[in-house]
Amino acid sequence: MSAPAAARPLTLGDLAAKKDAGEPIVMVTAYDHPSARIAEDAGVDMVLVGDSAAMTVLGHSSTVPVTIDEMLMLTRAVRRGLSAPLLVGDLPFGSYEASDELAVATAQRFVKEAGCDLVKIERGGTTVDRARAIAAAGIPVVGHVGLTPQSATSLGGYRAQGRTADAALALIDDALALQDAGCAVLVIEAVPAEVTALLVQRLRIPVIGIGAGADTDGQVLVWHDLLGITDGPTAKFVKRYADLRGAALAAVGDYAREVRSGAYPAPEHTYAMPAEELTRLEDLLAAR
Numbered sequence: 001m002s003a004p005a006a007a008r009p010l011t012l013g014d015l016a017a018k019k020d021a022g023e024p025i026v027m028v029t030a031y032d033h034p035s036a037r038i039a040e041d042a043g044v045d046m047v048l049v050g051d052s053a054a055m056t057v058l059g060h061s062s063t064v065p066v067t068i069d070e071m072l073m074l075t076r077a078v079r080r081g082l083s084a085p086l087l088v089g090d091l092p093f094g095s096y097e098a099s100d101e102l103a104v105a106t107a108q109r110f111v112k113e114a115g116c117d118l119v120k121i122e123r124g125g126t127t128v129d130r131a132r133a134i135a136a137a138g139i140p141v142v143g144h145v146g147l148t149p150q151s152a153t154s155l156g157g158y159r160a161q162g163r164t165a166d167a168a169l170a171l172i173d174d175a176l177a178l179q180d181a182g183c184a185v186l187v188i189e190a191v192p193a194e195v196t197a198l199l200v201q202r203l204r205i206p207v208i209g210i211g212a213g214a215d216t217d218g219q220v221l222v223w224h225d226l227l228g229i230t231d232g233p234t235a236k237f238v239k240r241y242a243d244l245r246g247a248a249l250a251a252v253g254d255y256a257r258e259v260r261s262g263a264y265p266a267p268e269h270t271y272a273m274p275a276e277e278l279t280r281l282e283d284l285l286a287a288r
């Protein structure tokens with residue numbers, strides 16, 4: 001059974017209402033127009049154009065190299081495919097950290113040039129001030145704590161965070177500070193479920209988890225992971241709901257075999273010329 005499509009553009013008030021009602025918020029990433037159309041028709045609540053695009057669609061080995069212009073191009077394509085879900089743009093590494101002015105200017109580009117409803121920034125610490133500045137400029141902000149891929153090197157790699165009491169306390173403090181700074185939503189990534197439960201009890205804003213257990217107000221997964229488009233190992237928390245890589249590989253393999261055997265194109269894939277025009281063409285060529 002497919003989920004009913006949302007009837008009208010969702011608002012932050014709808015997210016708050018879902019949290020209050022205990023109705024899980026569904027978020028996926030997307031990076032292009034066809035994916036956005038599918039997310040829309042599947043009835044998801046929020047679509048994130050994540051800087052994971054650096055890895056999933058641009059072929060980088062981390063999220064760090066993706067540029068503002070690349071993110072804006074992908075985000076605009078997603079915007080054109082969405083009407084009901086809230087669109088979240090991910091501010092890439094280096095586009096917001098240095099100052100409040102830089103953070104606000106970048107966030108404004110994502111709203112003005114790509115039509116984002118919210119923007120997402122990573123980490124606590126100095127990011128708390130950037131979140132406050134962006135929120136004060138009237139742009140809803142999504143905070144992101146736990147495993148924050150833009151700073152994966154200083155976190156010791158792509159690994160679960162908050163696994164000691166001290167680390168978990170620091171993570172909870174970052175989350176509370178982001179909420180106090182005006183974040184509208186929080187993403188929490190790769191954190192023990194017990195820590196998530198303690199965190200969610202202490203927050204008023206909706207918390208969306210990825211690898212953070214079941215006690216959040218919603219879940220997000222990366223498009224390529226959930227559809228099985230990526231090859232190679234995935235994180236422990238990924239559930240593959242399809243094998244699109246397998247299906248695509250079989251289809252392209254069939255196409256290649258049919259081109260090589262001459263089975264494709266068949267007459268039904270071929271245009272024909274009216275017989276009298278062909279005769280005339282042959283006469284014209286013969287007369288040359």
Ligand code: KIV
Pocket residue numbers: 029048049050051052053090144187189210220222
């Ligand atoms: O970039 C991304 O896709 C993300 C999600 C994993 C939350 O930040």
